[in-house]
Amino acid sequence: MLNQIGDSIHYLPNQNDKERPTLGLVCGDQYSLVIDSGNSVQHARDFLHEIEKLKVPPVKYLAITHAHWDHVLGMNEFEAAAIIVNARTNEIIQDWRSLSFDDHSLQEYADAKKMTSQCVETIISEIPERDTFQLTSPDIIFEGSLRLDLGNKVCVLETIRSTHTDDSTIVYIPDEKVLFLGDSAYGTTENSLYHFKQSLLLPMIEDIRKYDATHFLLGHESICDAAEMDLYWKELISASKAVTSASLEGAIAAFEADHDRKPNENELFFLKAFVNDQILKSQSE
Structure with missing residues (x-):
């Protein structure tokens, strides 16, 4: 079931037990924008099923916040949408496009730590016809920032500095003061150590705080208000x-x-x- 913010923004909440991130939907008078595609074919289909119930304008765009598996593996299900990514995200997705998803290949990727065990399990259980599965290629690749008009509904996409990845895109809806952060405000794991990149913390906060937002959507959290985000930054x-x-x-x-x-x-x-x-x-x- 989708939750709603304001008049035109909906989101499918995260499910941490299934490594399913929050997915967003922004509706203008003419078109709709989806934010992140989900972690699998099934996740994307579940989201599309909920969108169909709303009878909103057609989904013209799909914006990917970054190229981690749980945000991109549902991309192929949005056949009518133009997929939008930043240049770095596109490079990583091209690497994904070279992968195979049969049992033998998945085992090799897991052994080499190219995929987590949960990623492999999700692919096996929620992506049918894996032997022929290949991610589609993005349609719109931008540098820096991009402005979309969905029909009396403007969305701003920007690549920001982040403690999570080097390809983080956020999506801001000015008239609703809503900011989709993806996973940009999180840390990351390297050599089995979860860490925040200390050198990027203040630059990231600066990039995010320049937006006048009252509601923040993070990839693996419930919705946060400005006070909750300020406390998060203060503690970090x-x-x-x-x-x-x-x-x-x-x-x-x-x-x-x-x-x-x-x-x-x-x-x-x-x-x-x-x-x-x-x-x-x-x-x-």
Whole structure:
């Protein structure tokens, strides 16, 4: 079932147990825009089934926020839509297009850690005719930003700096003050360590905060208001400031000295993630 924001924006909530991210729908007077395609053929079909119930203008565009599997593997189901990606996302999707999805190939990708076990399981269970499956190629490739008019409904797409990927696109609907962030505000996993890229934290926040938004849609969260996002940024920034080395004990001590209290659960998680970033930096030197 779709949830609604304002007059023209709908979203299918995330399902973390199935690694299904939030999917968006923005409706103008003439056309509709879908934001992210889902993690599989079945996820996309479930979304399209819900869209059909609304009797909205035809889906003319599909915007992909970034090229992780759970956001792109449903692309082929949006046959009538022009697929929009930034240039870096397109490069990664072209790599996906070279992959095979038969059992033997999937096992090889899993062994080589090119795919997670959940990705493989989802492909097996939710993509029919895998032996011939190939992602379609994007139709519109943009650099920087792109403005779409759906008919009295403007959407702004922008590639931003991100702690999650180097191909993160966000989608802003100015008259509704709604911002779809995809996974851009999250960290990422490298060498089995979940980390936030410390050098990109403040640039990312700067890129996002320039938009006057009252509602934020993240890939794997419920909808957030401005106060909730401000708290998220505050906790991330305070944790980042406390981390100057690969020592978690040192980071916690610095945080407690600065705030005269122990870190809460979120702050401790962020401290560990920034320490992991320091560990990864030291490993690469």
